[in-house]
Amino acid sequence: MARIEIVHTTEYAYRNPVGLGRHRLMVRPDESHDLRLHRADLVVDPAPARVTWKHDIFNNSICFLDWSEATRSDRLRIVSTLDLTHHPAGPPLPRYTLEPHATAFPFAYTADDLADLGRLAVQQEPDPDGVVSAWARRMLAEAGSAETLDVLAAMTGAIKQQFGYQARHEEGTQTAAATIRSGRGTCRDFAVLMMEALRSFGVATRFVTGYLYDDTSGATVGGGSTHAWCSVYLPGAGWIEYDPTNGLLAGSNLIRVGVTREAAQASPISGSFAGRPDDPIGLQVDVSVTYAPIHSA
Template identity: 85%
Template sequence: MARLEVVHTTEYAYRTPVGLGRHRLMVRPDESHDLRLHRADLVVAPAPARTTWKHDIFGNSICFLDWSDATRTDRLTIVSTLDLTHHPDGPPLPRYILEPQAEAFPFAYAAGERADLGQLAVPQEPDPDGTVAAWARRMLGEAGSSDTLDVLAAMTRAIKAQFGYRARYEEGTQTAADTIRGGSGTCRDFAVLMMEALRSFGVATRFVTGYLYDDTSGGTVGGGSTHAWCSVYLPGAGWVEYDPTNGLLAGANLIRVGTTRDAAQASPISGSFAGRPDDPIGLHVDVSVTYAPIHGA
């Protein structure tokens, strides 16, 4: 259990004052058995004329910011501050109990689960050359076990070992096949690779966006900004989180903010402006995660 403060700052700079279109934010987690949200503050400058909270198709909390037509600015600053307590599944890493039909990989879902999981268990990217499917089969062979939990742990650690982390601040992800061919990527790319590899076996996965904390391993990457990983639906255990960027299992260092079918649906902050194409001159993102005392613990 950890009491944490997360400060997520995003700053946009423009060459000349621009108008601001609607912005969409995914920065507030929903409370659950593994996360208690004590406080969530949002400070925006210039202040929007209207702030609206909704739930998206996946049930994530989404904030929409709208400014008046008269608003013009050469800088937009958005600061989200969260005070929360996180209850991860570990330590030590839990040994999940799976339903018998899911203990050996690959496995098949029951008809009812298959109907509800739908597109989450189907590859979302074209793989005409079979690059991703071939890589996934090779990982299955190299796992040295048919135990489902062992296979997933081996795939998570193989991505960390085989691919180089390369920060990229532009929006979007590269395809799983491009990650394999290029040998490097971002946390978003690695999450998509693991998702598409597992979906090639009919295993349901979700893209997860959030924050990384507590670098106890001495070698985690992805801090200082938003982070991305994936969750896998395992009958008997439910949704279990895997961070292939850092080889982390069970979400012990991961603060989940939102889950989606596709990476493009999980942008922490997106929006538009009215101005010239060359007006944007800077984007700065900073995430700090600090420990707060737990009173009475």
């Protein structure tokens, strides 16, 4: 258990003053049994004329910023500050209890579960050459166990070991097949690879965006910005989080902000401006995470 403060700063710079279009923010987590939100502050400069909060189709908290037509600025600064307590499940020891039909991999969902999981259990990207499916089946053969939890842990570790982490500042996420071919990727790419590999077996997964904190060695990667991982629906255990970038299991060190069907739906901050195409001259993102352990009496 830990008390955590997260300061997420995003600053856009423009060559000339521009008009600011609607911006969409996914920066506020919802409270749950594993997270208690004490404070959530949002400071925006220039100040918007209207701030609106809604829930999206996945029930994530979404903020919309709207400025008046008269507002023009050569910079936009958005600072989100969170103060929360995290109760991570940690590594699954003792092991999660799965429904009997889900203990061996691959497993099949019941008709009722599948009706609700829908497209979360279906590959979202084309794989005409079978690159992703072939990689997934190779991981299954090399897992050393047919137990579902062992297979998922092995796949999480294999992605961390086999692929090199490489920060990429361009927008978007590369396909799972491209990650396999290149051998490199970002945290978003690795999350998508694990999702598509598991979906090739009909296993339901979700894309998760949020933050990473390191309470031990400092060996994790993906800090200093927003982070991404995936969650897997396991009958009997529910949604369990896996971070293939760092080999983390069960949500340890991970602050979940939003969950979506695919990566494109989980942009932390997006928006538009009215100006010349060459007006944007800079984008700076900084995430500062302060961690303080809380010891039980």
